[in-house]
Amino acid sequence: MEQHNKKAWLYMLPAALFLGLFLVYPLIDVLIYSLEEGYNFASQTYWGVGGYNYSYVLHDPYFLQALKNTFLLVIITVPVSTGLALVIALGLSSIQKLREAYQTIFFLPYVTNTLAVGLVFMILFQKTPYTDGLVNRILGWFGVAPIDFIQGPYWAKMLTLCVYTVWVVLPFKILILTSALASVDQSYYNAAKVDGTSKARIFTRITLPMISPTMFYLVITGFIGAFKAYSDVVALFGTDLNAAGMNTIVGYVYDMLYGTAGGYPSYASAAAMILFAIVLTITCVNLLVSRKHVHYE
Amino acid sequence: MNVTLENLTKVFPARGKKGSGDVTAVKDFSLRIPDGALVGLLGPSGCGKSTTLNLLSGLLTPTGGRIYFGEEEVTRLPPEHRGVGLVFQNYALYPHMTVQQNITFPLENRKGKDKLTKKEMADKALEAAKLVQIQDLMDRKPKELSGGQQQRVAIARALVKMPGVLLLDEPLSNLDARLRLQTREEIRRIQRSTGITTIFVTHDQEEAMSISDLIVVMKEGVIQQTGKPQQVYDDPANLFVARFLGTPPIHVFDASVKNKTLYIGEAPVLPVPGAPDGPVYAAVRPEGFVPEQEGPLVCQFHRVEVMGRDVSLVASHPNCQNTPIRAIIRAQTDVHAQDGRVRFRLDPGKVFLFDTQTEARIRF
Amino acid sequence: MNYEKLEASARRRSRLGKIVTYALLTLWAVVVLFPFYWMVLTSVKSYSAYNSEWTPQLYTLSPTLENYVAAFTQVPLGDYFVNTIIFTLVTTAAMLIITVLAAYAFARLSFPGKDLVFTLFLSLMMIPSELVVITNYVTMTELDLRNSFPGLILPSVASVFYIYLLKENFAQVPDELYYAAKVDGASDGKYLFRVMIPICRPTIVTITILKVIECWNSYVWPRLITDDPEYFLLSVGIQEIRENGFGRENIPAMMAAVVAVSLPLIALFLIFRKKIMEGVSRGGMKG
Numbered sequence: 014m015e016q017h018n019k020k021a022w023l024y025m026l027p028a029a030l031f032l033g034l035f036l037v038y039p040l041i042d043v044l045i046y047s048l049e050e051g052y053n054f055a056s057q058t059y060w061g062v063g064g065y066n067y068s069y070v071l072h073d074p075y076f077l078q079a080l081k082n083t084f085l086l087v088i089i090t091v092p093v094s095t096g097l098a099l100v101i102a103l104g105l106s107s108i109q110k111l112r113e114a115y116q117t118i119f120f121l122p123y124v125t126n127t128l129a130v131g132l133v134f135m136i137l138f139q140k141t142p143y144t145d146g147l148v149n150r151i152l153g154w155f156g157v158a159p160i161d162f163i164q165g166p167y168w169a170k171m172l173t174l175c176v177y178t179v180w181v182v183l184p185f186k187i188l189i190l191t192s193a194l195a196s197v198d199q200s201y202y203n204a205a206k207v208d209g210t211s212k213a214r215i216f217t218r219i220t221l222p223m224i225s226p227t228m229f230y231l232v233i234t235g236f237i238g239a240f241k242a243y244s245d246v247v248a249l250f251g252t253d254l255n256a257a258g259m260n261t262i263v264g265y266v267y268d269m270l271y272g273t274a275g276g277y278p279s280y281a282s283a284a285a286m287i288l289f290a291i292v293l294t295i296t297c298v299n300l301l302v303s304r305k306h307v308h309y310e
Numbered sequence: 311m312n313v314t315l316e317n318l319t320k321v322f323p324a325r326g327k328k329g330s331g332d333v334t335a336v337k338d339f340s341l342r343i344p345d346g347a348l349v350g351l352l353g354p355s356g357c358g359k360s361t362t363l364n365l366l367s368g369l370l371t372p373t374g375g376r377i378y379f380g381e382e383e384v385t386r387l388p389p390e391h392r393g394v395g396l397v398f399q400n401y402a403l404y405p406h407m408t409v410q411q412n413i414t415f416p417l418e419n420r421k422g423k424d425k426l427t428k429k430e431m432a433d434k435a436l437e438a439a440k441l442v443q444i445q446d447l448m449d450r451k452p453k454e455l456s457g458g459q460q461q462r463v464a465i466a467r468a469l470v471k472m473p474g475v476l477l478l479d480e481p482l483s484n485l486d487a488r489l490r491l492q493t494r495e496e497i498r499r500i501q502r503s504t505g506i507t508t509i510f511v512t513h514d515q516e517e518a519m520s521i522s523d524l525i526v527v528m529k530e531g532v533i534q535q536t537g538k539p540q541q542v543y544d545d546p547a548n549l550f551v552a553r554f555l556g557t558p559p560i561h562v563f564d565a566s567v568k569n570k571t572l573y574i575g576e577a578p579v580l581p582v583p584g585a586p587d588g589p590v591y592a593a594v595r596p597e598g599f600v601p602e603q604e605g606p607l608v609c610q611f612h613r614v615e616v617m618g619r620d621v622s623l624v625a626s627h628p629n630c631q632n633t634p635i636r637a638i639i640r641a642q643t644d645v646h647a648q649d650g651r652v653r654f655r656l657d658p659g660k661v662f663l664f665d666t667q668t669e670a671r672i673r674f
Numbered sequence: 675m676n677y678e679k680l681e682a683s684a685r686r687r688s689r690l691g692k693i694v695t696y697a698l699l700t701l702w703a704v705v706v707l708f709p710f711y712w713m714v715l716t717s718v719k720s721y722s723a724y725n726s727e728w729t730p731q732l733y734t735l736s737p738t739l740e741n742y743v744a745a746f747t748q749v750p751l752g753d754y755f756v757n758t759i760i761f762t763l764v765t766t767a768a769m770l771i772i773t774v775l776a777a778y779a780f781a782r783l784s785f786p787g788k789d790l791v792f793t794l795f796l797s798l799m800m801i802p803s804e805l806v807v808i809t810n811y812v813t814m815t816e817l818d819l820r821n822s823f824p825g826l827i828l829p830s831v832a833s834v835f836y837i838y839l840l841k842e843n844f845a846q847v848p849d850e851l852y853y854a855a856k857v858d859g860a861s862d863g864k865y866l867f868r869v870m871i872p873i874c875r876p877t878i879v880t881i882t883i884l885k886v887i888e889c890w891n892s893y894v895w896p897r898l899i900t901d902d903p904e905y906f907l908l909s910v911g912i913q914e915i916r917e918n919g920f921g922r923e924n925i926p927a928m929m930a931a932v933v934a935v936s937l938p939l940i941a942l943f944l945i946f947r948k949k950i951m952e953g954v955s956r957g958g959m960k961g
Contacts, residue, residue, distance in 0.1 A: 020862060021783035025791075028776035031832035032798060039809030040801055046808065101702055104695045117947055118703045121710070123954065124943040126891045128909045129932040132916060133709040136716065136925050147712070147730045180705070185954065192955050200402035203369050208416035208471070209390030212691075218415070222406040241804060244893045244909075251917060252897075263804050270811055271898050278808055285805045292802070308406035388684040 047282035059279075066283035075268075076284060079260040085171055086178060086261070087239040094179045095231055098186035103216075105187070106194040116191065123184035131248020134177045138162035138249075163249065170259055173249060181245055182238060186231050193227035194220070225307045233299050240292050243267070262288045311380045311474040311507050313343040313366070318375035320361050320531075335361040337531040339375065343509065343524070348501045350518030350539075351511045352554070353528035359511045362528070363477050366509060368392045379474055390419075392475075395468030395506075399480040401460045403452040409463050410448040413438055416471045438470040441500060458489045465500065476501070478510035482517055494521050515555045519543065527551050544659075549669035552593045552662055558622070558636045563629045565592035565663075572663070572674075575629050579606045580656050582663065582674035590672060591664040598660025599623070599637035603646050605653035609635060614645065625652050713936070717741050717929040724926045741930035750903060751931050754911035761826055761896075761907055762889040768831040769885055770878070776837045778866050781844030782852060792841075798834045803894075811898050821902040829895060830888075836881045839956070843877040844870055880953035883946050890939055908935045 046052065047066055049059040070076050105115060122130070138148050140161040149159040160166070162173040197220065205215045221228075243263040246254060254260035255268060262284060269281035318339040324331030336358040343349050351359040364370040366377065368389030377385045384392050403412050413435040417426055426434070439445040442462040452460055461481065468476055481497060482490045498521040501508045512518050518525045519539040527534040527542065527550075535547040546552035552560050565574045566589045572580040574592060599607075601623065609625035612634060623637040623645060637654065639645075645652065663672040716724065718737035745751050779785075780792055810829045819825030847870060855865045871878065893909035900906055906914060915931055943950055 021779045021785040021788075024775040024779035024783065027772045028832050028837060031772065031828070032795075032834065034813075035810055035829040035832070036798055036801055036806055036834075039806035039813070042809040042812075043805050101699065104699050107695055108692070108699070115699050115703060116951070117944075118706055120947075120951055121706055121940070121943070124887055124939045124950065125710075125936050126909060126912070126939065128891075128893055128912050129935045130709055130713075132912065132928060132932050133713045133716075136929075137709065137712060143725050144728055144730060150729050180709075188951055188955050198400070198402065200398045200400060201404060203367075203389075204396065204398060204402040204467075205415075206369065207367055207389045207392075207394060207396045208467075209419045210415075211419065214419065219404060222404075237802075241802065247893075247913065252913060266804060266808070267894070267898065270808055278812055281808050285802075285808060289802060289805055386681050386685075388680070391680050391684075 043282045043285060046279050047286045049279055052277075052279040066279045067287070070280055070283045070287065073280075075255050075260060076262075076265050078255075078258060079262050079265040082171070082259060083240060083242065083261045086174060086242055087236060089171075089175045090178045090182070090239050091232060091235040093175070094182050094186060095228065095235060097179065098183055098190050098231070099228070101183075101187050102190035102194055103220075105191050116188075119187050120184045122181055123188075127181060127244045128248045130181075131177060131245055134173070134180075135163055135249050138173045140165070164257070167258060170250065170257070174246060174259065177245055177249055178239070178242065182235065186235070189227060189231060190224065193224045197223045222308045229299070229303045229307045233296055236295050236299065237292055240288065240295070262291075312345045313341075313475060313507055313509070314376075314378040315339055315341045315362075315366075316376040316378070318362070318365060318377065319373050320358075320365060320370060321373045335531050336365065336372075339531075339533055341526060341533065341536060343507060346505045346507055347523045348498065348521060349507075349509045350522035350525045351509065351528060352515055352518040352525050353513065353534075354554070355513055356530075357528040358531035359513075359528050360479060361531075363396075363479055363509065363511050366475065367394050367396045367477055393471070393473050395471065395473035395476045397461075397464045397468045397476070397478040397481055399483060401452075401464040401484075403460055403463055403467070405452055408449050408451055409439070409444065409455070410435055412452070412463055413448075413467050413470050416467060434470055435466075438466040441469060441503070442466045442496070457485050458493055461485065461493060462496075465497075469500070469504065469506070473506060476504075476506045476508040478508065480512055481510055482512070482514070490517070497521060516557060519555065527554060546662060547671055549591055549593065549664040552664070556595060558596050558638070559632065560593045560595055560662075561635050562631045563592045563594065563627070564631065565590050565629065567663070572661075574607060574627070577606050577608065580658060580661060585663055585672050585674040589666050591666055591669070593662045593664065594656055595660040596622070596636050596638040598657040599635070599639070599654040600657055601637070601639060601643060601645050602653060602655040605655040607654040607656060609652050609654065611647040611650050611652040616641070623652065710936075710940075713929045713932050716926055717933045719926050721924055721926055741926045742934070744924075744927040745930040745934060748927070749911075749915050749931070750906075751911065751915070751934065753904070754906050754908045755934075757905060758890060758908045760823065762886055764823070765827050765830055765889050766882060766885045768827065769833060769836065770882060772832050773836045773840055773881065774866070774871065774878070777840035777844050778870065780837070780841045781847075782866075782870070783862070795834065796838065799838070807895065807898065810895075814899055819899075821900050821905045823905070825899045826896055826905065826907070830892070833885070836885065839881060840874065840877055843874045847873055876949070879946075880949050880956075883942070883950055884953050886942065887939060887950070 048062050048064070050061040050063055050065040052059040101119065105112060105119075108115075137146060139146050140149055140159050140163075145153070145159040146162075148162065149157075153159065160169050162169045164170075201219055201223070202215065205219055210218070241263050242261045246259055246261055246264060250257040250259045254264045260268065266281045266284045266288070269277045269284060318336055319334070320336040322333045322335055324333070339358075339362060351362055353359050361370065365372050368384070368387060368391075371386055375385070376383055379392065404415065407415065410432075414431045417431045417434060420426060435448075436445060439448060442465050444459060444462045444466060447455060447459060447463075452463065455463065461484075465478075465481075468478075478497070482493055485493055494517055497508075497510070510518075510522075522539055524536065525539050525542055526536045529550050535542050535551045537545075542551065543555050546555065549562070553562070563574045565572055565579075567573070567582055567585045567587050569587070570581060570583045570585070571578045572582045572585070572590070572592055579592075607627070609627045612624040612626065615622045615624060615636075619641060620638050621641050621643075623635075623639055625635045625637065626633045627635060663674055664670065665672055715732075715734060718739070718741070719727075719731075719734050720736070720738045720740060723734070723736070780788070780795075814820060814825045814829070817825075819828075851869055852865060855869060860868065891909060892907065893913075896907040897910045897913070900910065903911075903914065912931060912935055915928060
């Protein structure tokens with residue numbers, strides 16, 4: 014046993030070292046950064062401790078814009094993607110033929126590079142002097158005048174972002190929901206069928222309660238994921254998100270750290286802490302709500 | 311309601327290529343079940359008994375043949391219009407609903423003029439719950455119940471809509487031995503008091519024999535024999551049925567018939583005036599061995615196992631396919647074992663002969 | 675009640691339901707596949723052809739590979755590929771070693787306070803990467819590791835989630851095997867490599883694939899830590915190509931680069947489809 018101890022710690026050492034250096038220490042450090050006022054990156058000096066960084070960030074119009082964008086994105090994409098994923102997963106689990114083929118196709122976006130495919134969405138949606146773009150042509154059939162979805166009005170940009178986000182997050186949700194639906198014992202459905210339960214009632218009274226833990230899991234992870242939106246936004250609107258008016262909280266953090274406006278780790282830290290607090294609050298609210306509505310085995 | 315099945319056939323298509331590897335789960339199944347009977351569908355796993363049950367419930371549609379409930383043909387009718395109650399092997403109680411909600415669930419599905427008020431539903435649920443004696447458990451969730459209680463809830467849920475036919479899929483298989491005995495009495499009692507035509511599926515011959523009015527023995531999708539339990543036991547139609555019924559199981563000897571006499575090995579053991587000459591399987595029920603000092607069947611004697619009212623005499627014989635032989639005899643009987651041998655006379659009523667090729671019964 | 679009518683209406687309704695279901699699924703399949711089709715299509719259109727299409731054409735009759743040539747000659751896409759491959763291989767290999775050792779320590783070896791350590795360890799999963807990236811960026815800058823492979827690789831070699839996944843799998847290997855190996859005189863290390871790893875190979879393969887996908891697509895950290903194109907990974911490179919590469923209008927060449935970037939992962943996915951989907955559904959919120 015003695016030598017086990019030493020050996021165990023030896024095996025743990027690399028993991029502990031890396032996690033300590035790149036995960037635990039930064040967590041503490043970021044909190045300190047966020048409280049150090051007037052930190053100077055070059056000289057590594059600061060002139061005080063307090064909440065100034067937070068107050069600066071909260072008054073920064075770019076941050077408020079990012080906050081608004083992020084909230085809009087969350088509020089739109091989480092319900093839409095979860096609902097759409099549920100509909101598709103229900104469809105998938107009700108068929109036998111071609112099921113695997115559909116599943117494979119639906120999962121494809123998960124393994125693709127967000128940045129790369131974002132470019133495709135950009136050319137599909139954008140309006141340039143040379144072309145209105147495919148999406149605009151299709152909308153044109155319905156008598157809609159061409160809109161620049163990439164550099165045009167705010168609502169159009171937001172719409173594009175939401176469409177792309179849903180496209181990107183759906184594979185994961187479909188996969189998880191399909192396997193949740195598959196794990197519901199078939200005999201529940203048979204029992205309900207013999208009792209003459211309508212399809213709608215089977216769905217609301219049996220399917221939904223049975224998969225409610227999974228739905229809840231997806232809503233929580235969906236919220237967290239959407240609050241951290243960044244790369245898909247860059248993919249559509251480029252790296253200068255402030256200029257495009259499409260920045261997100263995470264984007265704001267990185268911009269504060271790096272790039273043309275960068276060099277302010279204190280502001281970045283404060284913004285990141287605010288993001289963390291929001292995510293934590295929303296998760297807690299979700300947990301409280303779920304107590305009432307989620308059925309756990 | 312009486313139930314009639316006519317030439318019912320169910321073929322499950324093979325996955326992938328057409329034609330090759332299709333599985334015929336039920337083949338040419340014909341049966342008439344009188345109103346109010348308790349019928350046991352009996353057979354080893356994979357014999358098509360559960361498929362038959364699902365054809366009756368409407369969860370599966372037959373490939374061929376017809377099903378009648380009373381005078382109505384229901385062959386292709388979807389399950390909800392058949393008015394059957396179905397109890398699943400794993401009970402399929404909705405885990406997120408209380409016992410009360412589970413039982414009322416089938417009633418809530420009614421539409422139009424059949425619609426019930428909350429009060430009516432509660433009354434009906436209570437009535438059904440009383441029938442299976444779970445009226446005190448109405449507010450519990452299924453996971454807070456024992457296996458036997460869950461089974462009762464499942465039965466109550468099936469009964470609450472007063473089905474014309476009650477179907478039970480392996481109703482006792484998930485219960486422990488003691489509960490099994492108790493529950494099968496319970497099923498019999500409930501069935502008697504409601505008078506609903508009931509069909510249940512089991513692989514346990516004892517279970518089927520003990521409570522059924524009628525048993526149907528199946529093998530590979532084909533009915534082997536139908537009849538009252540005792541009748542099937544005493545008069546099996548073929549070797550499969552003879553082997554499948556009875557504990558301890560029947561003993562099968564490689565034997566032959568010469569000059570109207572049954573020979574096991576070299577020993578003439580029984581006169582069989584009606585049987586043709588040739589090799590046969592001679593199957594003897596455990597209670598068909600009668601120890602006798604001068605009996606014709608000489609067996610190697612091993613030991614006596616006391617079982618209380620009866621004793622089981624354990625012996626062996628080179629021609630017997632399933633050794634050791636367990637002969638069930640009354641405890642008072644004297645057993646003369648000499649030189650490690652014991653001799654038996656065979657009770658002709660407990661001996662059945664079967665063709666070695668077709669395994670069909672040979673009457674003698 | 676008219677039984678025949680009921681029967682017929684039930685059949686009709688179920689057929690209608692089938693048709694609607696398939697139509698819906700096919701519609702979504704088109705939505706998913708169309709961007710892929712569009713990027714391949716655009717990548718084989720010539721620059722002049724593409725720009726003369728006011729209404730984008732859904733097919734092309736004169737496909738060309740000139741855009742692929744441009745993608746690998748006019749911009750350093752090839753270098754980005756090499757960087758990404760190095761980054762992916764080294765990160766994945768290092769991650770595997772660290773993960774296997776740590777998971778083994780948690781699953782098999784006993785030491786005082788193991789449960790507490792493991793609980794603390796699990797709670798690390800809650801830390802959002804957005805928080806720690808800030809300090810890591812500062813740390814790496816101070817260590818003068820910006821624009822270097824160590825700077826790219828080191829922060830992402832240890833993963834709490836993968837250690838957890840593998841530990842759970844290791845823990846399923848019955849103790850008896852360990853004692854049997856001990857009786858036979860096998861060392862802990864030998865037991866790990868000869869017994870545990872072969873038994874848990876499926877999980878190890880799964881986490882390897884997931885990590886490869888994660889590395890191939892990683893964007894945030896590489897973007898922060900590199901500003902010298904010599905160290906750009908594909909995601910950063912693609913963004914760079916978009917903003918400063920061929921010039922904004924050469925969309926076909928851009929799409930050729932996008933196809934080249936996407937293809938390896940799609941191939942990997944089609945080969946390991948089952949493993950990837952199973953791995954992701956087992957709790958992969960990663961990537």
